[in-house]
Amino acid sequence: MRSGKILIYIAWVIALILLAIITLYNQEKVDSFMGLTQSKQRTLNFPFPVEVQKVYVMIGEEVKKGQKLADVLRVDTKDKTFTINAKINELETKRTLKTDEIKGDLESLEVKRHKDISKIDLQIKALEQKENMRHALMHSVNESESGIGSMNYKIEALKAEKANLEVLYDTKKANLQKMLNNTNNRIDAQIKQLQSKEQVLHNESKVISIYAPYNGSIGSIGCTSGEALKAYTPVLTIHPVYPQYVTGYIHEDVQTDIKIGEKVLIEPLSTLYKDKTPIEGVVLSISTRIVSFPVRLKRFKVVPLWGYKVLIKIPENNLKLGQKVSVTKEVDHNRTGAEFFHMLDSIKLH
Numbered sequence: 505m506r507s508g509k510i511l512i513y514i515a516w517v518i519a520l521i522l523l524a525i526i527t528l529y530n531q532e533k534v535d536s537f538m539g540l541t542q543s544k545q546r547t548l549n550f551p552f553p554v555e556v557q558k559v560y561v562m563i564g565e566e567v568k569k570g571q572k573l574a575d576v577l578r579v580d581t582k583d584k585t586f587t588i589n590a591k592i593n594e595l596e597t598k599r600t601l602k603t604d605e606i607k608g609d610l611e612s613l614e615v616k617r618h619k620d621i622s623k624i625d626l627q628i629k630a631l632e633q634k635e636n637m638r639h640a641l642m643h644s645v646n647e648s649e650s651g652i653g654s655m656n657y658k659i660e661a662l663k664a665e666k667a668n669l670e671v672l673y674d675t676k677k678a679n680l681q682k683m684l685n686n687t688n689n690r691i692d693a694q695i696k697q698l699q700s701k702e703q704v705l706h707n708e709s710k711v712i713s714i715y716a717p718y719n720g721s722i723g724s725i726g727c728t729s730g731e732a733l734k735a736y737t738p739v740l741t742i743h744p745v746y747p748q749y750v751t752g753y754i755h756e757d758v759q760t761d762i763k764i765g766e767k768v769l770i771e772p773l774s775t776l777y778k779d780k781t782p783i784e785g786v787v788l789s790i791s792t793r794i795v796s797f798p799v800r801l802k803r804f805k806v807v808p809l810w811g812y813k814v815l816i817k818i819p820e821n822n823l824k825l826g827q828k829v830s831v832t833k834e835v836d837h838n839r840t841g842a843e844f845f846h847m848l849d850s851i852k853l854h
Contacts, residue, residue, distance in 0.1 A: 537760075538773070538801050539752030539816070541827045545723055545743045548573070548714055552735050555579050556727045557711055559740070563725055566745065567716045574714045574739055579732065581709040588702045592695055599691040606684040610677065617673040624666045631659050720744045746821050750785060752814040752831040753797050762787060762814060762833060770818055773828040782832070783823070785816040800828065 557575040561567060635656070723741040727733055750770055754760050762768070769782040790812060797809035816831065823829070 536830060536832045537752050537754045537758070537814075539750045539770075539814070539829055539831050540798060540800065541747035541750050541818075541823050541825060541829060543744050543746075543748050543825055545741050546717055546720075547738045547741050549736050549738050550576070550578070550712075550733075553579050553733060554712070554739075555732045556729055556739065558729050559725060559727065561722050561725070561740070563722055566721045567719070567742070569716055569718050571716045572713055573716055573722075573742075575711050576714065576733075576739065577711055578705075578709060581705045585702060585705050585709075588698050588705070592698050592702075595691050595695050595698075599688060602687050602691075603684060606680055606687070610680050610684075613673065613676055613680065617669070620669055620673075621666060624662055624669070628659055628662045628666070631662070635659070714739060716742060718742075718744055743825075747818065747823050747825050747827070749788075750816040750818055750829055750831065752816060753795075753801055753811050754814060755809070755811040756794050758811070760812075762790065764788065764790060766833070768816060769832045770816070770823075771830045771832065772823060773830055780822070783818055783821050785818040785831075787814060788817050789815045 554576040557577055559574045561571075561573050567573065720742045723743045724738070725740045726738040727740075733739065754762070764787050766787045768785050768787060770785050771782045772780060791814070794810045795813050797811060799805055802809050814831070
């Protein structure tokens with residue numbers, strides 16, 4: 505019983521020592537924390553149903569960027585092409601009917617215009633003849649021409665009415681012509697868009713080859729040659745040969761001024777990589793909520809540990825997936841982040 509109390513006492517003393525070391529270390533350095541390397545696998549699929557023609561790789565096989573992985577054939581192009589052609593025919597019929605309708609309105613407008621203008625021209629001609637006869641009669645008997653003014657007024661009024669009608673009919677004609685052009689342009693644009701889709705479908709009706717987007721290894725293959733797959737069904741997955749990201753964790757009680765876009769140094773925590781040059785990474789994001797630390801980053805597995813998650817992009821490297829690393833903001837001190845965490849590892853319970 506007494507020995508159990510002594511062990512508890514020793515554990516508390518060691519915990520306080522660890523806390524003091526961490527506090528002093530954080531005061532000395534700007535920021536240093538641990539993380540795990542990771543990689544995002546790429547799932548290769550299609551947003552339409554396909555039939556697998558041939559798969560050229562096996563699970564676990566390493567592939568090079570640009571290497572052919574599989575051939576597939578799109579199987580829904582026939583129905584889609586038929587639907588598109590039907591829509592194109594419908595639009596062409598609609599354009600023809602609308603064009604004929606507007607052209608008919610233009611012809612009717614021209615007939616009405618000719619009729620109204622001719623009517624006014626006849627009235628003007630009749631008044632001018634009447635005026636000329638009256639003028640000749642008055643002149644032959646030497647009478648006053650005082651009544652001629654009113655006749656001229658009527659003629660001028662008819663000419664003004666004719667001019668207004670000309671403007672009115674010109675405006676109506678222009679509006680109808682504009683309507684015709686707009687209708688044709690709109691339908692032509694719709695037909696052109698559908699024809700582009702038809703061309704894409706035509707190209708996709710041929711065999712589509714899948715190529716490796718980067719150097720990596722095949723994670724899984726979700727099909728066999730000759731198998732039909734629904735839209736978005738994975739054909740295969742590929743993993744990069746090296747980690748692309750580091751997910752770091754900063755304790756919630758630790759002050760940090762790490763910023764998005766800032767450069768940091770990544771070092772392996774394993775002593776096997778002690779002589780490796782640190783890798784420079786860039787901070788992509790910092791979580792806005794508190795998350796639980798992964799078990800592998802906890803000193804005491806059963807003790808809850810919470811903090812902020814930091815995502816860091818790293819270049820090509822020799823690290824392993826899931827490897828523990830230290831993340832350091834600056835390297836102007838005698839100790840690196842990895843050396844500090846190695847020091848913590850050297851403290852054991854006796």
